[in-house]
Amino acid sequence: xxxxxxxxxxxxxxxxxxxxxxxxxxxxxxxDRVLRFGGRWNYSPxxxxxxxxxxxxxxxxxxxxxxxxxxxxxxxxxxNPATEKQLSEVALGNAADVDRAxxxxxxxxxxxxxxxxxxxxxxxxxxxxxxxxxxxxxxxVLESLxxxxxxxxxxxxxxxxxxxxxxxxxxxxxxxxxxxPGRKPQPLGVAGQIIPWNFPLLMAAWKLAPALACxxxxxxxxAETTSITAMHLAEILAEADxxxxxxxxxxxxxxxxxxxVNHPDIDKLAFTGSTEVGKLIAKSVAGTRKKLTLELGxxxxxxxxxxxxxxQAIEGIIQGIYFNQGHVCCAGSRLFVQESVVEPVIRRLxxxxxxxxxxxxxxxxTDIGAINSRQQLDKIREMVDSGKKEGAELFQPACRLPSKxxxxxPSFFTGVTDSHRIAQEEIFxxxxxxxxxxxxxxxxxxxxxxxxxxxxxxWTDKGSKVFKLATKLRAGVVWAETYNKFDPASxxxxxKESGFGREGGKQGLLAYLRLG
Amino acid sequence: MTRQSPSFGxxxxxMVEERAATxxxxxxxxxxxxxxxxxxxxxxxxxxxxxxxxxxxxMTLCHKAMHPAPxxxxxxxxxxxCVYPKLVPAAKAFLRGSTVKVAAVATYFPxxxxxxxxxxxDTRVALQAGADEIDMVIDRxxxxxxxxxxxxxxxxxxxELCGDVHLKVILETGELITYDNVRAASMVxxxxxxxxxxxxxxxxxPAATLPVTLVMLDAIREFFFATGRRIGMKPAGGIRTAKQAxxxxxxxxxxxxxxxxxxxxxxxxxxxxANDILLQIAKSVDGRxxxxxYFSLP
Numbered sequence: 001x002x003x004x005x006x007x008x009x010x011x012x013x014x015x016x017x018x019x020x021x022x023x024x025x026x027x028x029x030x031x032d033r034v035l036r037f038g039g040r041w042n043y044s045p046x047x048x049x050x051x052x053x054x055x056x057x058x059x060x061x062x063x064x065x066x067x068x069x070x071x072x073x074x075x076x077x078x079x080n081p082a083t084e085k086q087l088s089e090v091a092l093g094n095a096a097d098v099d100r101a102x103x104x105x106x107x108x109x110x111x112x113x114x115x116x117x118x119x120x121x122x123x124x125x126x127x128x129x130x131x132x133x134x135x136x137x138x139x140x141v142l143e144s145l146x147x148x149x150x151x152x153x154x155x156x157x158x159x160x161x162x163x164x165x166x167x168x169x170x171x172x173x174x175x176x177x178x179x180x181p182g183r184k185p186q187p188l189g190v191a192g193q194i195i196p197w198n199f200p201l202l203m204a205a206w207k208l209a210p211a212l213a214c215x216x217x218x219x220x221x222x223a224e225t226t227s228i229t230a231m232h233l234a235e236i237l238a239e240a241d242x243x244x245x246x247x248x249x250x251x252x253x254x255x256x257x258x259x260x261v262n263h264p265d266i267d268k269l270a271f272t273g274s275t276e277v278g279k280l281i282a283k284s285v286a287g288t289r290k291k292l293t294l295e296l297g298x299x300x301x302x303x304x305x306x307x308x309x310x311x312q313a314i315e316g317i318i319q320g321i322y323f324n325q326g327h328v329c330c331a332g333s334r335l336f337v338q339e340s341v342v343e344p345v346i347r348r349l350x351x352x353x354x355x356x357x358x359x360x361x362x363x364x365x366t367d368i369g370a371i372n373s374r375q376q377l378d379k380i381r382e383m384v385d386s387g388k389k390e391g392a393e394l395f396q397p398a399c400r401l402p403s404k405x406x407x408x409x410p411s412f413f414t415g416v417t418d419s420h421r422i423a424q425e426e427i428f429x430x431x432x433x434x435x436x437x438x439x440x441x442x443x444x445x446x447x448x449x450x451x452x453x454x455x456x457x458x459w460t461d462k463g464s465k466v467f468k469l470a471t472k473l474r475a476g477v478v479w480a481e482t483y484n485k486f487d488p489a490s491x492x493x494x495x496k497e498s499g500f501g502r503e504g505g506k507q508g509l510l511a512y513l514r515l516g
Numbered sequence: 517m518t519r520q521s522p523s524f525g526x527x528x529x530x531m532v533e534e535r536a537a538t539x540x541x542x543x544x545x546x547x548x549x550x551x552x553x554x555x556x557x558x559x560x561x562x563x564x565x566x567x568x569x570x571x572x573x574x575m576t577l578c579h580k581a582m583h584p585a586p587x588x589x590x591x592x593x594x595x596x597x598c599v600y601p602k603l604v605p606a607a608k609a610f611l612r613g614s615t616v617k618v619a620a621v622a623t624y625f626p627x628x629x630x631x632x633x634x635x636x637x638d639t640r641v642a643l644q645a646g647a648d649e650i651d652m653v654i655d656r657x658x659x660x661x662x663x664x665x666x667x668x669x670x671x672x673x674x675x676e677l678c679g680d681v682h683l684k685v686i687l688e689t690g691e692l693i694t695y696d697n698v699r700a701a702s703m704v705x706x707x708x709x710x711x712x713x714x715x716x717x718x719x720x721x722p723a724a725t726l727p728v729t730l731v732m733l734d735a736i737r738e739f740f741f742a743t744g745r746r747i748g749m750k751p752a753g754g755i756r757t758a759k760q761a762x763x764x765x766x767x768x769x770x771x772x773x774x775x776x777x778x779x780x781x782x783x784x785x786x787x788x789x790a791n792d793i794l795l796q797i798a799k800s801v802d803g804r805x806x807x808x809x810y811f812s813l814p
Contacts, residue, residue: 026746027744028740033740035737035773036774040555040769040777041765041769041777042548043542043545044547046543309526309527309528311525311734312528312531312532312535313528315531315534315535344741355769355771481530481531482531
């Protein structure tokens with residue numbers, strides 16, 4: 001091959017495309033311009049050692065400060081989704097147990113917690129936060145074992161945020177009188193709280209910390225597939241000497257949740273979960289004195305403009321949809337890419353998916369862990385099938401999934417239109433729908449054309465464009481040049497069918513206060 | 517020359533730093549660690565660039581480059597030694613018959629603050645002495661003034677002089693201020709004829725960092741898809757520990773992949789790093805740490 005090249009003394013004009021191609025080095029023809037991965041150097045397994053973390057063989061209910069047997073005497077299995085093996089068994093709480101829990105909460109509200117000065121409540125919350133922080137590693141392992149999320153995320157994201165939420169709200173407990181000038185905030189009473197399985201402990205923290213800081217007592221129901229860490233949290237609450245009955249945890253299925261929703265002595269309901277169930281709850285609560293906040297589904301638009309920093313936008317897309325196996329209500333599941341950069345974005349996305357590591361959630365190098373349950377895996381498969389049937393083109397990297405356990409390869413669809421089911425319905429899995437747009441105005445209109453309105457993302461190097469789009473996107477959270485960033489000080493919540501009420505920040509306190 | 521504003525693509529500082537940090541979170545253990553350490557060692561440009569360098573010092577370096585450790589550790593020679601032009605004849609003599617290449621810094625290294633004539637002459641001296649690779653510096657002053665054309669033409673002229681000899685273009689990212697500038701400089705250098713792009717001279721702080729290297733790797737990937745040419749990458753300076761070296765390897769492994777994971781396409785410019793890698797290899801093989809005194813100074 002000839003290496004002789006003429007001196008190229010052209011004045012530099014505008015970017016790569018207009019310059020003469022260089023003549024040095026080997027020229028790779030267009031069709032062979034591919035990147036190859038994993039052929040030279042592979043990472044050995046790096047499992048988190050967890051033999052010291054004890055999973056109890058059985059978990060009871062936590063009512064009135066004690067661990068008690070369910071009145072049904074029944075227990076249901078909790079499965080490790082990474083292995084499909086039973087991890088433990090969990091008490092099946094029924095309406096009678098819920099009634100016991102609500103009574104305990106009412107007693108605690110009237111006797112201790114509701115009357116306690118804010119500065120005293122703060123001490124308990126700070127203590128809980130510190131205990132959580134000390135146990136981050138153990139709790140992260142349990143969270144990964146029970147829910148299938150990667151240890152990388154449970155240890156570096158979930159658990160630090162859990163502790164942060166308690167710290168943040170501990171700080172509010174004695175300052176409520178100054179938070180809303182001219183008003184006298186009062187607690188509401190007994191709060192019933194029902195949380196989902198995607199961020200089990202984090203959702204418990206989002207619910208409990210503000211409720212407790214504001215002087216309410218709680219009856220919490222974790223999701224049936226991820227109850228275990230909530231019970232370890234109960235142990236921490238007990239260790240922190242939280243007065244009995246201030247927090248009660250009743251495990252079980254939808255019936256147990258319904259018993260909380262319909263209990264007459266509940267003052268406030270907070271639910272995070274599907275829009276379908278949220279609507280049922282709203283109907284049940286209609287006409288009662290119960291206050292309600294809902295944080296429901298989403299189908300967020302992540303908008304990539306042509307002037308965006310593309311390599312970093314790719315990271316935002318990845319964080320947006322493949323974070324926590326896509327089990328994220330604010331996931332950026334609809335990707336809108338401006339026409340002129342579609343080809344480079346798709347190419348990068350393919351390459352990026354090829355280096356995502358799918359597998360054992362407890363391996364420190366795993367990027368995508370196990371799907372939370374068989375039921376969810378079936379739902380993802382059904383949605384992907386519908387996408388294929390409706391003519392969209394599926395891309396999945398060539399990764400080998402473990403033979404046991406619920407796994408799904410990170411995927412994206414191209415050739416998607418707004419009327420595809422995969423562009424309209426929440427998949428709640430690692431599946432992205434890629435669509436294109438010509439003008440930012442068009443992107444805006446289509447991004448807002450959804451019943452949901454939880455979150456959105458904007459990628460452009462132009463600050464003015466960020467503000468222009470962000471103010472017009474009908475979504476509770478809009479991330480610019482980043483995605484899936486959470487902070488206890490930042491209120492989170494939806495527009496439209498993504499729910500109402502905010503969690504986090506000063507706004508989040510309003511969900512648990514009556515402004516006198 | 518008037519100021520130009522080419523669209524080389526933009527870099528978002530926060531996200532690129534966040535992404536670079538993720539490569540430090542990979543847990544490289546057992547077999548993969550040993551394999552990675554040996555690979556990193558084979559990619560070293562063992563460097564001495566001091567005013568007090570003598571043929572004697574270069575001899576020590578060259579011997580270390582060829583025979584780094586006892587055979588049982590399975591460590592091959594490094595990729596190259598990197599010296600000033602005046603010491604190229606000594607290095608060539610000591611390395612005769614080995615696979616280790618001789619790289620010479622040139623073009624008024626490290627500042628580049630001289631006439632084009634002097635820079636060319638500097639390069640010619642190194643070439644005539646038999647250097648296999650030239651590490652040139654760009655004119656940062658011209659670049660920061662926006663005279664991309666001048667930067668481009670200087671590199672093109674040096675490359676023309678080099679002919680088949682591999683040209684590494686040092687951007688001195690520590691002086692370029694922004695990631696946008698690093699990306700633009702990478703593009704200009706590759707366009708003008710660089711075989712490798714290199715972060716730093718080692719004389720300016722900060723030298724190589726993970727985010728800067730990531731920006732350059734992204735630019736290399738872009739250039740590859742646009743032109744079909746594979747350009748090499750060399751972070752240099754500030755990489756002192758085996759752990760850091762593995763982080764750089766992880767980054768290459770997960771951005772450009774297999775075709776860049778070779779000494780032909782990726783180099784690490786360092787000196788003290790060599791012994792830390794050897795120490796870790798010895799630990800992996802023997803199961804215990806040795807005293808640093810068991811490894812000769814480079």
